Amino acid sequence: MTQSDREPADGARRTREGPFAAATPSGRPVLVVDNVFKAYGPVSALDGVSLSVRKGAIHGLLGKNGAGKSTLSNVVAGFVRADAGNILLDGEDVSSLSLTARNKRGLYLLSQHSEIFEDLSIGENLLLPNLPRRRGLVDWGKLHRQAALLLESHAMHVPSRRRAGDLNASDRRRLAIIKAVAGDARLIILDEPTAGLAARERQHLMEWVEALTAQGTSFVYISHHNDEVRQLCSEYTVLRDGKVAAGGVAGSLSADGMARLITGSDVKEFRRDRSAAPKPPVVKIDDLCFPGGGPVDLTIGRGEIVGLVGLLGEGPQELLRTLGGLLPVMSGRVLVDGRPVRLGSPAHSLAAGIAYLTHDRIGEGHVASMSIAENLSLGNWPRQAGWAISRSGMLGRVRRARAAMDVVMDGPDQEIRKLSGGNQQKILLGRLLERNPAILLLDEPTIGVDVAAKEHIHRLIDDATKRGVAVLLIAQDPDEMQRLVDRVVVFSKGRIERSLSAEGLTVGAIADARSLREKP
Missing domain, CATH: 3.40.50.300 (P-loop containing nucleotide triphosphate hydrolases)
Structure with missing residues (x-):
């Protein structure tokens, strides 16, 4: 490392800008x-x-x-x-x-x-394992008084008795x-x-x-x-x-x-070419109602990427989870290539050509104790002789994913939990692409992914659209969304409020669309 890479030898301190202006760190190392x-x-x-x-x-x-x-x-x-x-x-x-x-x-x-611990209260989570006791039993009153003081001292204004999972x-x-x-x-x-x-x-x-x-x-x-x-x-x-x-x-x-x-090198930023002619529809959503949203009407063209903007609970994530089979359809219908499809479970959605990538790779995305090869083939096992799982087919998928996504791994039999978060994310995306879906539902596809891998994943998504795959995408970063999508649909209170496309599709417009809903 050269001196220019290091902190200045005279111990100069950085003056933080904007809202981040705390006390200057001392020279004494804590670690x-x-x-x-x-x-x-x-x-x-x-x-x-x-x-x-x-x-x-x-x-x-x-x-x-x-x-x-x-x-x-x-x-x-x-x-x-x-x-x-x-x-x-x-x-x-x-x-x-x-x-x-x-x-x-x-x-x-x-x-x-x-x-x-989602099913315990906020207070219990704060004080575990040292819960206050009286005569050998938990002193619940004292527990919640202590927890309330802690929450108040850190300006977290929630009741200590509330369920932490909420x-x-x-x-x-x-x-x-x-x-x-x-x-x-x-x-x-x-x-x-x-x-x-x-x-x-x-x-x-x-x-x-x-x-x-x-x-x-x-x-x-x-x-x-x-x-x-x-x-x-x-x-x-x-x-x-x-x-x-x-x-x-x-x-x-x-x-x-x-x-x-x-x-270790320059990273070329991906920007999608939006000059192509309008695409023929591949997915049509009619009057769809679901828990947390609806009715929603939306048409996605073949090879089109549509970004969804809205606060948590305002519709975008709920729409993706409904189309992916994780939330029930209350009314309305979905057509893929002109044919009504049955939803209601992930299996039904996958059978209809709808593939969903969750934002929660650990809780919902992978099976931690399974190998990379097994996770790549979950729910879509390659077969030989009509019934036996094909080991060579699984290894072929690992080779393709490793080459296409630059996955850092020891080998196909390594447990997926031993990969970095970003490499886990690449494996989950690779599993969906192996299915050749009609539509990809991507909830934060680059979450936990480094800057180079993020641009790589953007290109993989773009390549999929060139094969005719339609994409619905959620990304919290307005710059990422602006560079990747063809248009943006803005949700408010479970319904589509407006759309942004063509010259109106700017980083500022996307950020403004989100911030209008985020202001207290």
Whole structure:
């Protein structure tokens, strides 16, 4: 690493701009990672990684899918034991301590899918496992009083008795962070904390994380949104192929410069050619009513990409899940190639040529204990002799997915849960493309995917449309949607409010369409 990649030697600090203006981090490191190695068989996941995080800093950890970010996070938090090297927390060597012991010292890892017990109350989630007791029984009154004070101190205005599963995604992540802060967290590793959140939710969460640094909490912030890192983080480290490729002051890099450091090369931004003539219809939705929306009338042309914009619960996601067979049809009909199709289950939708990609790859997308090859063929097993599952057919699918999507993997029999989140996402998209569907329903197709892979996936979606596949797409990033879709449909209260197309399809117009619904 050259000196130009590092933070200035004179210790100059970045002055944060916009809404992110907290106290300047101190020079004292709260975390030191010293020459850490980790290998899985012949594959080196971490190769002599060293970095330090200053007290009060938000330290961005960047890298392509498979670069080593998740492995490093798990090593630091205590989920995985390093082969060599040391982890120091406030000067104490915690390398040999267990996960629980590191938590007690204030070191936490909160993943995108943080463990919130949905059927328990918010208060129970906050205070577990140390629930207040009286005469051997849980003191429920004291529990909810303590939880209410915690929530109030962090400006989270929800009742502690409310079911945690009823919170939106942003508040679930806030709840997990409050629990860690209440446990005297010194350092919290946030892994893709804003993935899948709307723009306003992202902004609120980032502002709140920034405010927590003034209370002495430090953060390692993992994100594929480079704009977030440049706005929020005071410092950064880039991993590439398990090694530190660069590090320094986050505000000193342009967006293009950061993308080059992450990928090791220039990333060519994809922009869809919208000059083609109007497409003949392939999907027609007539008076469709479903839980949370309707009636909806919409026609999608063959090879057309239609973006859906609206708040959570306002219709877009509900429409995709209804077409994908996960929500019931209350009334109306759907025609594919002029023929009415039966919905009501994923199997019926798939049989009709409708393939759905969920935004929740862990909860709904893959089977964690199954191999990559098995996940690629779930529900669509290649056969030989008419009945037996074809191993060679499964391996052929792995080869095609690996080549088309640049999946970083050890081999076809590796468990999918051992892949990075972005590589898991590529496998799930590959599984749908193997079906050659008439229409793809894509709910955040690039969630948790690095900048280079995101552009690769955009091109794969575009290539599918050239084969006649129609696409309905949800993406929270207005720039991503503007570059990828042919038109945008704006939802409000479960119904289509208006459309944007041609010269009206700009980043500003998409952002305005969303923000009009997001203002309090």
